[in-house]
Amino acid sequence: MKESSATRLPRRLRYFEATARNRVAAVMDAGTFREFLPPEQSQPSPHLAVLDIPGSFDDGVIVGAATLGDRPVLVIAQEGLFMGGAVGEIHGAKIVGLLQRAVREKPAAVIFMADSGGVRLHEANAGLIAISEIMRAVLDARAAGVPVIALVGGSCGAFGGMGIVVRLCSAVVMSEEGRLALSGPEVIETVAGVEEFDSKDRALVWRITGGKHRYLTGDCDELVDDDAAAFRRSAIELLNDWKEPSSSVAGLRAEQERLTSRCQRFDGLRDGLDVWRALGVTDPQQIPLMDRDSLVALKKELPA
Amino acid sequence: MEILEFRFTSQPARQGVDAKLCGVVGSGNLEILIQPGDDARACLVAVKTSARGFGQIWEAVIAEFANRHAVGGTRIAINDMGATPAVVTLRLGQALCEYIGGVP
Amino acid sequence: MAVGGHIVTGCAHTAIGTVALLGTVDGAAIGHDIALRLAGRVLDIVAHFPGRPIVFLVDTKGQALSRAEELLCLNGSLAHLARCVDLARRQGHVSLALVTGEAVSGGFLCFGLMADKTYALADTQVRVMDLKAMARVTKIPLERLIDLAAASPTFAPGVENYLRMGAIEAIWDAPSAALLEAALADQQAADSRVDERMARGAARKGRRLAATTAVIVASS
Secondary structure (H helix, E strand, C coil): CCCCHHHCCCCCCCCCCCCHHHHHHHHCCCCCCEECCCHHHCCCCHHHHCCCCCCCCCCCEEEEEEEECCEEEEEEEECCCCHHHCECHHHHHHHHHHHHHHHHHCCCEEEEEECECCECHHHHHHHHHHHHHHHHHHHHHHHCCCCEEEEECCCCCECHHHHHHHHCCCEEEEECCCEECCCCHHHHHHHHCCCCCCCCCHHHHHHHHEHHHHHHHCCCCEEECCCHHHHHHHHHHHHHCCCCCCCCHHHHHHHHHHHHHHHHHCCCCCCHHHHHHHHCCCCHHHHHHCCHHHHHHHHHHCCC | CEEEEEEEECCECCCCCCCEEEECCCCCEEEEEEEECCCCCEEEEEEEECCCCCHHHHHHHHHHHHHHCCCECEEEEEEEECCCHHHHHHHHHHHHHHHHCCCC | CEEECCEEEEEEEECCEEEEEEEECCCEEECHHHHHHHHHHHHHHHHHCCCCCEEEEEEEEEECCCHHHHHCCHHHHHHHHHHHHHHHHHCCCCEEEEEEEEEEHHHHHCCHHHCCEEEEECCCEEECCCHHHHHHHHCCCHHHHHHHHCCCCCCCCCHHHHHHCCCCCEEECCCCHHHHHHHHHHHHHCCCCCCCHHHHHHHCCCCCHHHHHHHHHHHC
16 A cells, blocks of 8 residues: 555654755655756856856756645745855746746646845846746746745745745745844844844844744744654645635735734834734743744634 | 866766765855766866865865775766865765765 | 825826826835835725726835834735735736836835836936945955946846846836837737746846746746
8 A cells, every 4th residue: 555645754854954955855755856957957157157156056946846745846945055045047037937837837836945035146136137027926826826835944034035025925834943024134233223123133033033923923824843844744734725816906905904904003013022912922021932832822822 | 266177087986877966055065966977987077166276185185086986987066165175075975975876 | 196105196197098106206215104005006096997007106215124114024015015016917907117216126126026017217226235235245346346247237236237137128218108108008919917027138138047047947
C-alpha cells in the first residue's frame, strides 16, 4: 500500500537557517521538485560582474514544479543568504515567468517562499520594475483562480517591495522568527534617528515586524514553528479547503473598512506591546515568551 | 573579482549523470556546480572569486583535491565570496559526493 | 480639482469623455492615511463611474519612514492600494499614471507603476535611492557608480533610464490634454491585461535579460 505523501515522516529542518534549496526539498513532497532554468543552464548576472561581484548561477531564486500533499504546485524560493535575497533583473524575471506559468497551467497553488530585503540596489531600477511586474503577476495568478501562498520565516524576512508582494498573496504563513514590513529598521533609524527606531534592539524589531505580532494583528494568517515540516503542514492544510476569491468592489471595500478602522483604533501606538494590550491581551509582556501553540490558543480567546 | 581556469588530470570519476550544485554564495561561502565533462582523464575548473590575488592558493587547493579524489571526466564551476581554503575543500568534497551519489 | 492633505482628486472633460484624476502632490510621503484615502477613491470611481478612465498623478518621495506606520504593517496598506488599482483594470477602467515631480521606491510601486501605462514629464526624478546613499549601503565607491551609470540604465536615478527599461512609456515635455487624450484612447484600443514592460525594455535594449528569462521559465 503506497503511503500518502502527507503522512511520510518529514525531514527535521530549521527553516530560518536553511538554504532555499533545502527548504524546497523539505517542504515539498520528497523527490518531486523539478527546477526550471537550473544552475547548469544559467549564468550569473552581468550586472553584478560589472560591479566585480561573482554572482550566483540561480541569481538567488529557485523556481520550479513539485507536488505538495500530492497536489501539483509551482514553487518560488528566494535565497536570503545571497545578497540579502534581493531582487535583480534575472531574479525578478524568474519569479514573473513562474507566475505567468501558473496562469497557464493552473496548479493547485503557487508556493512563494519569500526571503528578501526587496530591491537589489546594485540593479535598483531593474529590481523596482521587476517587483512591479511581480505584483501584477501575483494578481494575475490569483485572478486565474490559483492561490499564491507566501511562507515567511527566513533571515531576511520580507521587506521593501517584497513586503508589498507578500501582502498581495492569498495567504501568509509566518514563523516567530520571520519578519514582514516595508522599510528596514536600519533605514528608519538612519533617516529619523535612534529615538524613532533603535534597529539594534532585536526584541523591539520583532515586536514591530515579527511573526507573532503580525499574527495577532491579522497581517499574517498562520503562525508556525521554525520548522520546515510545520510550514509544509500549514500550506497543505490551507490548500485543503481553499477557494480563491475573485476580487470585487465589495470585497475590497470591506478590506478598506478593516484597515481604516484599525489605523484609527491603534492611532499613536508605537510598540507591539501597546497593540496587543489594546487587542485585549492581559499580559502583553508574555507574548514574546509564549510558544506557538499557546499563542494560537490565546488569539482564539481574544475579543473580535 | 578574479576569474581563474584550471585543468587537472585525475582518475576518472564514478559516472554522474546530472549536474549537482552545492553551497550558497554568501559571505565567506561559495557554490560549486559539478557536471559531466568531455575529458575522461581530466577535471576542468572555472572559478569566479570576489577576492583578487589568490590564484596560487586556489590552484593548490584544487590540485590537492583532484589528486586525492577521482574527478576525471567532470567540469566544475565555482562562484566564491571569500571562502577559506578549508571551506573550499569541504564544499568540493560535498559536491563530489552528491554528484556520484555516495561517499567519494 | 481638489487638493487635500497631499492628495489631489478631480475630473476632466475630454474628447473621450469624463476622466477621473487622482494622485499625490508636493512629494508626498505615503503612509497608511494617504494610501487608504487613495484606495478609497479608486473604489469610489469603480463603484460609481463604470468604465471611466483614470489618470494617476504621481509626486511622491516614497513611503513614510516611521515606526508607527511599520507597526500597523504599511506594506499591507500599499498592497491594498495596488489591489484597488488592479481591480479598476479588471473592471474595465483604462488608466495611466503621470509622474509630475518625484516617483520613488514604494510610493511609486503602490499606484504609479500599477496603472496600465506610466508616463513622466521631463525633469522629473524617478529613482529607488540616490547614488550617494547607494554607495554607502553597497560599499561600492561613488565614483565607480557614477562611471557605470554613464553606460548602464540598470541602477542609477533617472527618468530616461526607466524609459529605456520599459517602465515608462514616454516622456512629455509638458502636460497637455491632447497627449493625455491620445494616450487614453490608445489604451482603450489595446489589450490592457498584458503587462508589456518586459517586451518594451527588451525592444529598447535597456533591459534585455528579463524578457528572455521569463519566457524560458514560463514555458520550459
